[in-house]
C-alpha cells in the first residue's frame with residue numbers, strides 16, 4: 001500500500017461531512033464470497049452471467065438458476081463480514097454522515113453495523129415470486145450441493161420462487177437508485193470499493209459524485225473501468241486498505257500521528 005496516497009486519502013476523509021462508500025463484490029472477497037465473475041467457476045463456468053442472472057435465464061431453466069443462487073446463499077451463510085466491513089461501520093464515529101451504497105446482496109454491511117445501507121441489487125436472503133413479485137416468507141433450506149434445484153412455489157399464486165435480487169434488464173428497487181444518486185451528488189468523499197465498474201446504473205455513481213465535486217478514492221486489488229476518473233487509487237484488498245484508512249483517520253483525530 002502506498003503510504004503517501006493513503007495519507008492523502010486520510011486527509012480527504014478528515015475534512016468530509018458526508019462520505020459515501022460504493023461497494024461491489026470485491027468488498028466481500030476476503031469474507032470468502034467469490035466475486036460476481038468468479039462465481040461462475042466450477043460447475044457454473046459454462047454459463048454466462050447474463051444467462052444465470054436474468055429473467056429470461058430463469059424462465060428457460062428455473063432449476064439451474066435457483067441451484068446457482070442456492071449454492072451462493074450457502075457460501076454467504078457460512079461466511080461473515082470482515083475487518084473492512086467493520087472499518088466502514090467504525091467510520092460513522094469519525095465522520096458526521098456515512099452512507100453505504102452496495103451492489104452486494106450478502107447483507108454483510110448491516111451485519112457489521114453500518115446504519116445507512118442502500119442495497120442496489122437486492123438481497124440473496126429475501127425471496128419473491130417470479131410472476132407477480134409477491135414477497136415470499138417461507139423457510140427455504142440451504143443447498144447441500146451445487147447442482148440444479150427445483151425452486152419452491154409461491155404460496156399465493158403458485159409461480160416459482162426466485163431470490164429478491166436485481167437481474168440484468170430489470171429495474172432497481174423503486175427510489176433506491178435515486179437516493180443513492182442524491183447522496184453521490186452531495187458527498188465530499190466517495191470510497192469506491194471492489195467493483196469492476198462494468199454494471200450500470202451503479203457504475204454511474206462515481207461520475208455523479210465527481211460532478212458534485214467529491215474526492216474519489218478507489219480501493220481495489222487491480223485497476224477497474226473506473227480507475228481513470230479517480231483522484232486516488234489505493235491498490236490492495238478491501239479489508240487491509242479500509243482498516244488502514246480508518247485507523248489513520250482515528251490516529252489523526254487523537255493527535256497520535258498519521259497513517
Ligand code: BJW
Nearest residue numbers: 024025026035036037103169194195196199200221237238
Ligand atoms: C477486490 C478484491 C478485494 C477482487 N478487495 N477489490 C448503460 C450502459 C450500458 C448498459 C447498461 C446501461 N444501463 C443499463 C444497462 C444494462 C445493464 C448493464 O449494466 N449491463 C452491463 C453488462 C453493460 N444494467 C441493467 O440491466 C440494470 N438495470 C437497469 O439498468 O434497469 C433499467 C433498464 C431496464 C430495462 C432495460 C434497460 C434499462 C440492472 C443491473 C443488475 C445487475 N445485477 C447483478 C446480479 C445481482 C444478483 C447477483 O449477485 O447474482 O449484480 S449482475 C452483477 O454485477 C451483480 C453485481 O452486483 C454487479 C457488479 O459486479 P461487481 O460488484 O463490480 O463485481 P465484479 O465481479 O465484476 O468485480 C469485482 C471487483 O472486485 C474487481 O474489480 C476485482 O478486481 C475486485 N476485487 N478482490 C478489493 N479483496
